Amino acid sequence: MTQSVTATPVPASRRSFDAGEFFRRYGTVCIFVVLVVGAAFESNAFLSDRNIMNVLRQISGTGIMAVGMLFVILTGGIDLSVGSILALGSVVSAIAIDAHGTGLGVGLSVAAGAGCGLVTGVLVAYAGLPPFVITLAAMTAVRGFALIVSDGQPIMMGDDASTVITNFGSGFFLGIPDPVWLMALVFVLAGVVLTFTKFGRLVKAIGSNREAVRLSGIAVPRYVMAVYVISGALAALAGVITTSRTGVGSGVVGVGSELNVIAAVVIGGASLMGGKGGVINTLLGALVMGVIANIMNLVGVPGYNQQVCMGAIIVIAMLLQHGSRWFKR
Amino acid sequence: MSDLLTLTGITKSFGGVRALKGVDFSLRAGEVHALLGENGAGKSTLMRVVGGELQPEAGSITFEGRSLTLADPKAAADLGIAVIHQELALAPDLSVAENIFMRELPAAISWGKLNRRARDVLARMGFELDVRRRVGDLAVAQQQVVEIAKALSRDVKVIVFDEPTAVLSSRDAQRLHDIIAVLRDSGVGIVYISHRLEEVFKIADRMTIMKDGALVGVTSPQVSTIDDVIRMMVGRSLAALFPKAAHRSIGEEVLKVENLRRGIKVRGVSLSVRAGEIVGLGGLVGSGRTETARLIFGADAKESGEIRVHGKVVKINSPLDAVLAGIGLVPEDRKHHGAILDMSIRINTTMARLKPVVNALGFIRRQRERDTVMKLGQQLRLKSAGPEAPVSSLSGGNQQKVVLAKWFHAGGDVIILDEPTRGVDVGAKTEIYGLIEELAAAGRAILVISSEHQELFGLCDRVLVMAEGELRGMLLPEDYSEEKLLALAMTNSVAADQAAPLDLPAHKHQPVN
Numbered sequence: 001m002t003q004s005v006t007a008t009p010v011p012a013s014r015r016s017f018d019a020g021e022f023f024r025r026y027g028t029v030c031i032f033v034v035l036v037v038g039a040a041f042e043s044n045a046f047l048s049d050r051n052i053m054n055v056l057r058q059i060s061g062t063g064i065m066a067v068g069m070l071f072v073i074l075t076g077g078i079d080l081s082v083g084s085i086l087a088l089g090s091v092v093s094a095i096a097i098d099a100h101g102t103g104l105g106v107g108l109s110v111a112a113g114a115g116c117g118l119v120t121g122v123l124v125a126y127a128g129l130p131p132f133v134i135t136l137a138a139m140t141a142v143r144g145f146a147l148i149v150s151d152g153q154p155i156m157m158g159d160d161a162s163t164v165i166t167n168f169g170s171g172f173f174l175g176i177p178d179p180v181w182l183m184a185l186v187f188v189l190a191g192v193v194l195t196f197t198k199f200g201r202l203v204k205a206i207g208s209n210r211e212a213v214r215l216s217g218i219a220v221p222r223y224v225m226a227v228y229v230i231s232g233a234l235a236a237l238a239g240v241i242t243t244s245r246t247g248v249g250s251g252v253v254g255v256g257s258e259l260n261v262i263a264a265v266v267i268g269g270a271s272l273m274g275g276k277g278g279v280i281n282t283l284l285g286a287l288v289m290g291v292i293a294n295i296m297n298l299v300g301v302p303g304y305n306q307q308v309c310m311g312a313i314i315v316i317a318m319l320l321q322h323g324s325r326w327f328k329r
Numbered sequence: 330m331s332d333l334l335t336l337t338g339i340t341k342s343f344g345g346v347r348a349l350k351g352v353d354f355s356l357r358a359g360e361v362h363a364l365l366g367e368n369g370a371g372k373s374t375l376m377r378v379v380g381g382e383l384q385p386e387a388g389s390i391t392f393e394g395r396s397l398t399l400a401d402p403k404a405a406a407d408l409g410i411a412v413i414h415q416e417l418a419l420a421p422d423l424s425v426a427e428n429i430f431m432r433e434l435p436a437a438i439s440w441g442k443l444n445r446r447a448r449d450v451l452a453r454m455g456f457e458l459d460v461r462r463r464v465g466d467l468a469v470a471q472q473q474v475v476e477i478a479k480a481l482s483r484d485v486k487v488i489v490f491d492e493p494t495a496v497l498s499s500r501d502a503q504r505l506h507d508i509i510a511v512l513r514d515s516g517v518g519i520v521y522i523s524h525r526l527e528e529v530f531k532i533a534d535r536m537t538i539m540k541d542g543a544l545v546g547v548t549s550p551q552v553s554t555i556d557d558v559i560r561m562m563v564g565r566s567l568a569a570l571f572p573k574a575a576h577r578s579i580g581e582e583v584l585k586v587e588n589l590r591r592g593i594k595v596r597g598v599s600l601s602v603r604a605g606e607i608v609g610l611g612g613l614v615g616s617g618r619t620e621t622a623r624l625i626f627g628a629d630a631k632e633s634g635e636i637r638v639h640g641k642v643v644k645i646n647s648p649l650d651a652v653l654a655g656i657g658l659v660p661e662d663r664k665h666h667g668a669i670l671d672m673s674i675r676i677n678t679t680m681a682r683l684k685p686v687v688n689a690l691g692f693i694r695r696q697r698e699r700d701t702v703m704k705l706g707q708q709l710r711l712k713s714a715g716p717e718a719p720v721s722s723l724s725g726g727n728q729q730k731v732v733l734a735k736w737f738h739a740g741g742d743v744i745i746l747d748e749p750t751r752g753v754d755v756g757a758k759t760e761i762y763g764l765i766e767e768l769a770a771a772g773r774a775i776l777v778i779s780s781e782h783q784e785l786f787g788l789c790d791r792v793l794v795m796a797e798g799e800l801r802g803m804l805l806p807e808d809y810s811e812e813k814l815l816a817l818a819m820t821n822s823v824a825a826d827q828a829a830p831l832d833l834p835a836h837k838h839q840p841v842n
């Protein structure tokens with residue numbers, strides 16, 4: 001009965017460095033720095049300009065989707081449909097650009113993604129159905145829809161029609177790939193929205209205490225719906241980037257990418273319970289995912305081993321951020 | 330008599346806030362020891378040290394003559410120390426019985442036995458409650474009973490009650506005091522934290538008074554008067570508990586509710602509140618007062634009923650509709666309904682009316698928001714590290730002030746306050762009463778729900794009394810007395826129908842208009 005009672009005198013006042021608090025805040029930064037330093041030691045090629053740009057270009061799609069996912073997760077929801085919407089975005093953009101030109105094509109593609117998000121958003125926010133199940137259903141249905149629209153075939157664009165979009169996919173501006181600029185723009189806008197606007201504040205507040213927000217006279221469902229629309233639109237935008245890099249629209253891209261996206265957000269310290277998370281850390285989370293894949297490719301780790309490593313890194317990230325209480329025992 | 334528990338020089342800081350500055354406290358076996366002080370004085374923090382939840386930076390703890398450290402709540406529980414928190418800590422999805430025996434639930438639950446034991450514990454306390462009900466469905470007062478039963482389900486030597494009666498009606502509070510008397514006589518040491526000084530003077534053997542994290546003194550009801558204790562707590566004496574606004578004239582009818590219904594909780598409630606009027610809603614816990622308020626505010630869907638504001642019928646299907654119609658509600662359960670604990674005071678305060686602090690593009694005007702919040706904070710004498718501090722870092726009473734600030738900021742014409750001074754210290758209470766008076770003087774219509782009868786009598790122009798989901802009558806100031814209020818609150822519906830109190834204006838029951 002007295003095991004946990006020790007008769008030692010109480011230690012005098014100590015003001016020590018609180019490691020738990022430190023890692024909860026800067027865990028993602030630490031992981032990122034350690035990874036980059038480690039990668040630089042492992043491979044000379046890692047820090048070359050070309051490779052860095054490569055990593056950035058590769059994560060641009062995941063990064064953009066992660067922003068949408070961050071909004072959803074902040075409200076305490078989840079969106080499993082982003083991988084399928086990415087495919088739909090890719091297919092629609094290829095068809096629409098061919099038919100209507102680049103501007104309208106991209107617009108239609110993003111609108112298609114937003115439309116998917118609107119349907120899931122309404123079901124989640126107004127009908128009160130569980131987001132996990134609804135977006136799981138959307139994941140299946142939208143994937144099927146993308147395959148129907150594309151007839152299961154890659155969609156080629158006419159050479160004239162595709163010039164602008166493929167130039168974007170492979171182009172550089174000020175030495176940085178165009179898609180990376182787009183990703184940066186999305187992150188900056190999201191950061192501004194989350195930090196400085198009413199919308200951003202309410203999204204976080206809803207994730208923290210939905211009932212208190214409702215009882216403050218806020219139309220909660222409107223905001224919940226909106227985050228799924230945003231997530232859908234950004235996933236389709238990522239689909240456009242896919243098309244721009246390969247020059248073809250495909251209904252089979254992005255299978256399983258929703259998990260990478262969720263992983264990026266969670267490594268970035270967001271809580272799946274809602275209310276906690278930010279854009280800078282989400283960007284770092286996406287970078288962490290990209291750097292791991294890149295360094296394993298550079299040093300020649302086979303694909304299956306890569307998956308195991310990826311899983312391990314996610315667990316380590318979680319332990320750093322949330323395991324401090326456990327370590328203290 | 331020797332001391333059961335002694336704390337010496339306990340010091341504890343949170344970041345920059347020094348919550349405890351070398352506090353001494355001693356508890357004897359078989360005494361009720363009241364711990365008093367303003368909101369934020371450090372009472373709950375000191376008791377969290379006793380419960381093993383917080384580790385002090387300095388100081389020593391002696392229990393039954395042995396010096397020890399309480400490493401975690403389990404260490405304290407194993408010694409027979411139970412702390413019942415101000416903010417209840419129950420599992421809402423589990424049943425009453427499961428919650429009571431939470432710490433010792435067997436791997437395979439025998440429901441019959443568990444429920445029987447739970448009923449026994451409650452019966453010993455003199456409370457009746459369906460032990461199979463989901464705790465999340467209970468009213469706050471009933472949850473409080475479960476929390477106490479949980480502590481009493483095992484042998485205790487020390488039991489700490491942190492504001493147990495804040496949510497209880499006076500009848501339930503009386504029952505709790507009976508339980509405490511029994512515990513004391515059986516040699517348990519009891520720490521009792523409360524802002525209701527009358528009850529403290531009734532049951533306490535000794536009183537320790539704290540202010541700003543330090544000990545002010547130890548006294549007893551035989552030695553000191555209530556005024557002495559208030560002076561020790563606040564550092565000054567209070568002029569009047571219920572300050573009256575200089576001039577308050579009662580005007581047009583602002584809120585009119587007719588035949589509001591929802592299930593068995595609200596059965597045809599009609600009432601009206603005029604501009605500048607403060608109307609009380611009294612009755613026992615569970616009489617349907619909170620539910621009535623929630624229906625008016627659109628928090629729940631009503632089955633029938635009409636609501637008028639300034640004579641115009643308003644359709645209220647959600648809190649948003651209510652806020653647009655100029656109705657605000659300070660809810661009873663601040664932890665779940667009132668405040669977003671993880672977010673800052675600033676964000677919480679402006680939540681119900683963002684318009685003045687948001688520009689046309691939806692951007693927050695931060696400086697203006699800060700100024701607004703600081704001003705309200707000063708008005709309410711909010712004690713905090715600043716507007717950016719999360720509400721969770723505030724003491725219970727100061728959290729309540731943040732919720733009040735939110736609705737003061739929202740500024741509707743109708744304000745419904747459900748237990749507005751729950752867990753608020755005397756000094757702050759006076760301030761809140763003053764603010765309510767001011768709101769009324771500015772022409773707002775105010776409906777106050779309270780289980781503290783003195784509060785209703787001191788504050789309200791008239792008091793409506795509810796029982797079993799119906800209005801049972803009305804008291805005017807000349808009729809204000811506990812007996813009359815309780816008589817109305819405890820009439821059963823048959824007797825009430827026969828007496829037809831609502832049709833007898835000459836009688837003490839006034840028509841409800």
Ligand SMILES: Nc1ncnc2c1ncn2[C@@H]1O[C@H](COP(=O)(O)OP(=O)(O)OP(=O)(O)O)[C@@H](O)[C@H]1O
Pocket residue numbers: 343344346347348366367368369370371372373374375415712713721722723724725726727752754
């Ligand atoms: N976890 C925490 N983080 C930061 N500050 C805290 C924390 N807990 C308590 N405090 C601060 O410590 C002080 C004492 O708080 P405490 O809750 O003990 O007050 P109290 O006397 O119980 O007040 P009340 O009557 O309102 O319940 C307050 O200033 C409060 O803001």
Ligand SMILES: [Mg+2]
Pocket residue numbers: 372373374415491724725
């Ligand atoms: Mg307290």
